Amino acid sequence: MVSRRDILLAASLFPVWPRAAENRDIKVGVLPFGTVLWEVETIRRSGLDTANGLNLRPVQLATNDAARIAFMGEQVDTIVTDLLLAARLRNEGRKVKFLPFSATEGGVMVPDGSPIRNVADLIGKRVGVAGGALDKSWLLLKADIRNKTGVDLSTGAALAYGAPPLLMNKLEAGELDAALLYWNFCARLEAKGYRRLVSAGDIAKSFGVKGEIALLGYIFRETTDPGILNSFAQASSGAKRILAESNEAWAQVRPLMSAEDEKTFQTLRRYFVEGNPRRSIEDERADAERIFSVLASIGGEKLVGAVQTFPDGLYWDGERSPP
Secondary structure, three states, X not given: OOOHHHHHHHHHHOOOOOOOOOOEEEEEEEOOOOHHHHHHHHHHHHOHHHHOOEEEEEEEOOOHHHHHHHHHOOOOOEEEEEHXXXXXXXXXXXXXXXXXXXXXXXXXXXXXXXXXXXXXXXXOOEEEEEOOOOXXXXXXXXXXXXXXXXXXXXXXXXXXXXXXXXXXXXXXXOOOOEEEEOHHHHHHXXXXXXXXXXXXXXXXXXXXXXXXXXXXXXXXXXXXXXXHHHHHHHHHHXXXXXXXXXXXXXXXXXXXXXOOOHHHHHHHHHHHHHOOOOOOHHHXXXXXXXXXXXXXXXXXXXXXXXXXXXXXXXXXXXXXXXX
16 A cells, blocks of 8 residues: 555645535546556545545546546546647536646657658658547647648658557557657557657647646536535645655556556656646646647647637636645
């Protein structure tokens, strides 16, 4: 179990908000091997939920689409989702609040000995793209290459869209020269000796983003009691602090990670901790507005919806201690 020292450390760093006489159940939608489950289980095992007046109830869901449906149907109280989706929901009149979860982003992976050294070298190559033609990282990569070379990679490379595990396998089999993947697949490949050509965060910075922006976050309905949301935020921050410092906590999380060896486990752990949001909500919001504007100009209504300005009031702006 997480040690008493870890629990006391988290309790000393994160204030407990006033709570009701009975703890409130919070149903959190999680994927079986998703990184959200690592944090949720750390919260539960350390007692950070009950210390903050909550009982976290993880609800297993099969896919990201299933998670979104469950949230929209009020079968769960919160899920982790993309900032763009949260912004689109709010612009469409669905009042949601966004609490940053992770600034870790994916990127383009290539074999270590690959002659590909910069994004322009992707022209004419076999490139896998996770997330589909409207994936935000893919749109930014395309725009970056077009700005630098004038070439549209949609037609200037042999593209393969697909699920991340399939694309990772194709890259390993030599059927692809490069693949744009989510961070956990990048971490698994890095552990096998593959090289990250460029991260999604690096690409975003070429469009004016100032820091590491959390593009993944918990969303809550705006009708959620502010005290509950504050309590959840404190529990989340406490778990992030424990996972940043405790080997024992990671020993308990490891069975959830499907890490086949020590190097993969350590790489996944490092990526996760590096993604802990550390910036103020004001800085997050400023960069979110920048990236939303760029993506709206690239992807248009299909990507961001009919309203192409970043919505006011999306971020939860209560107090949160940094991890």
